[in-house]
Amino acid sequence: MSEPRIDKIVYFVRHGQSVDNVSPVFQSPDSPLNEKGKKQAEDIAERVSRLSFDALIASPFQRTKETAETIAKATGKEPEYSDLFVERTHPTSI
Numbered sequence: 001m002s003e004p005r006i007d008k009i010v011y012f013v014r015h016g017q018s019v020d021n022v023s024p025v026f027q028s029p030d031s032p033l034n035e036k037g038k039k040q041a042e043d044i045a046e047r048v049s050r051l052s053f054d055a056l057i058a059s060p061f062q063r064t065k066e067t068a069e070t071i072a073k074a075t076g077k078e079p080e081y082s083d084l085f086v087e088r089t090h091p092t093s094i
Contacts, residue, residue, distance in 0.1 A: 011053065013071070016040035018063040029061045029086070041067040045074035053077070059085035 016037030020027040033041060048071050056077040058068035068079035 009053075011048070011051065013044055013048070013067065015059075015061075015063040015067040016044075027063075027087075032062050033066045037063065038066070038070070041070040045071045049074040055080060057082055057085065059083075061086065 016033045017040060018027060018031040018037055019034050020031035021037070022034065044067070053075075056068055056071060056075065056079045058064045058079050058081055060081040060083060064085070065079070065081065068081075071077070072079050
């Protein structure tokens with residue numbers, strides 16, 4: 001007898017706008033959200049709060065931590081941080 005099929009839904013959310021997003025530089029891991037990015041994080045957190053999900057996983061970069069923490073406040077889910085979600089390739093030019 002075969003195993004029952006278990007469907008999973010994965011939602012991907014990009015972090016809010018960061019200070020480095022609006023500058024012509026490669027984004028540093030420590031680049032925080034700017035004011036627009038904080039508002040974007042609040043907006044997506046409000047939308048995500050209406051979803052049912054089991055885990056909140058984010059990159060350990062500052063901008064993604066801030067976005068995940070905003071979502072966590074709205075959902076009660078504790079963020080988990082994983083290096084699997086960091087950029088692996090750096091651009092050769094900006």
